[in-house]
Amino acid sequence: MNKFLIYNVLIGSLVAWGGCVQQPHKPKSQRPPNILFAIADDQSFPHASAYGMPLFKTPAFDSVAAHGVLFSNAFVAAPQCSPSRAAILTGRNIWQLEEAGTHSSYFPKKFPVFTDALASAGYVTGYTGKAWGPGNWRDAGWKQNPVGPEYNNEKYTSLPTSGINPTNYAANFERFLEEKPDGQPFFFWFGCHEPHRVYEYGSGLRQGLDSAGMDVLPFLPDHDTIRTDLLDYALEISWFDQHLKKMLDLLARRGELENTIIVVTADNGMAFPHAKASLHEYGIHVPLAICGPGVTGQRLVDAPVSLIDLAPTILDWAAAEPLSAIAGKSLIPLLNGNLADTANRFVLTGRERHTHARPDNLGYPARAIRTAEYLYIRNLKPDRWPMGDPPPDNPDSGAVGTGMKPIVLGFEDIDDSPTKELLLANRYRWPVQYGLATAKQAAEELYAIREDPACVANLAADSHYTDVLARLRTQLEQLLIEQGDPRMISGSDVFDSYPRFGRMRPFPGFREQGAYNPAYQNKEQHDGE
Known part of the structure; x- marks a missing residue:
């Protein structure tokens, strides 16, 4: 990866759009920070323009990266949706989660999740799109999805392609903000269904994307069908990013952006052969960018980190009770610019x-x-x-x-x-x-x-x-x-x-x-x- 190219992309994002407000110290209000957690469904690293990949048009992600910390080595605990999401919520690896460590099974209620800890600390929680799943949480004893209350009523009546989910994520986030009590901090999970398959074949081409200059990965044949399929994937990543931008703009209009930490990532890699469901690089390596109050920004971090590290990090931000018996480690030192002892970092998956x-x-x-x-x-x-x-x-x-x-x-x-x-x-x-x-x-x-x-x-x-x-x-x-x-x-x-x-x-x-x-x-x- 060309660090000089990435640096130029980040600086360009700073100039092009305001995005997050960088505040290394606690906001004057002394309120706990809000947290917006945006997670794509099946997106591999380095498929965002902040990583020097202009085919993938992600200005909102780029702005988060430019004002905060862009991670070049972030990894999931599993290359599949539900075990990866269970690991994020609990801060545990999949072999520590019993049924929740496999795909489309139960999520045992005995495993604490950070969203409940946030609610106990006074946070209002909610989600739109895809939360924990697929799987069965109801019969495992949960009263609601482990992520929190659902906000999925707002739907589109027409869509640019048949492969895109009709959920209007940004409108649902607005409904959540309107309904939450004034003055209470929030945690909101934006679980985009995109770029999960199925894609409408040729939709990327029809929306104006061009495969010129595309480097087809060595584990895929360089063929027009595959190039077209990759453009359809890129289009759905752009859809995720468009909703993220709408949410950031909404926070800015409501005066909440400067007190909101933004985390943007994905649950596992791209839905192509030798990627999703595989422990090879394009199955486990995902984008990650974080910005907001308390995050020392405009930095690229190469040290390997795991998404199970997000649970203790989020609870640290909220000054909430930590989860017990977890494997994840808080990213606060890295986010504050402390890069000591990073040479020997590793992740498990x-x-x-x-x-x-x-x-x-x-x-x-x-x-x-x-x-x-x-x-x-x-x-x-x-x-x-x-x-x-x-x-x-x-x-x-x-x-x-x-x-x-x-x-x-x-x-x-x-x-x-x-x-x-x-x-x-x-x-x-x-x-x-x-x-x-x-x-x-x-x-x-x-x-x-x-x-x-x-x-x-x-x-x-x-x-x-x-x-x-x-x-x-x-x-x-x-x-x-x-x-x-x-x-x-x-x-x-x-x-x-x-x-x-x-x-x-x-x-x-x-x-x-x-x-x-x-x-x-x-x-x-x-x-x-």
């Missing part, structure tokens, strides 16, 4: 089941550690297909996908898309990209991120990296044991027992929606149970 993609509703357990230089992945069941089982019969058709219905079934952990269809239909034409997207993985993977951010070359078997591999393997194992990971402590398969409330497919074996798999349930080995 992992995954379990994503969709119903294998017989017996089994998942794909994997854990990873990401340092400034390396990504080490431990695949705990390398005999399984990481993106789901292939179709039982998948002859090479030689066809080229153009947004048509899927011509094959299989690899169901990859979201259906024109890109997926194209790749599966032409696997012999692009064997490298096909393999990166679908093939079984070795038990260990190691990537030198600075040279290979696309995670194309696995260096785990390279003798030049023997010491690095051994060090990261030991470090990851020790940390997982310390944090009580059932997979690491006892080899428990309890995660494969947890219910799934989403779509169930006709794979052999157990496939009862919303039920525990009895073959694995009796192997539960949680610490202290």
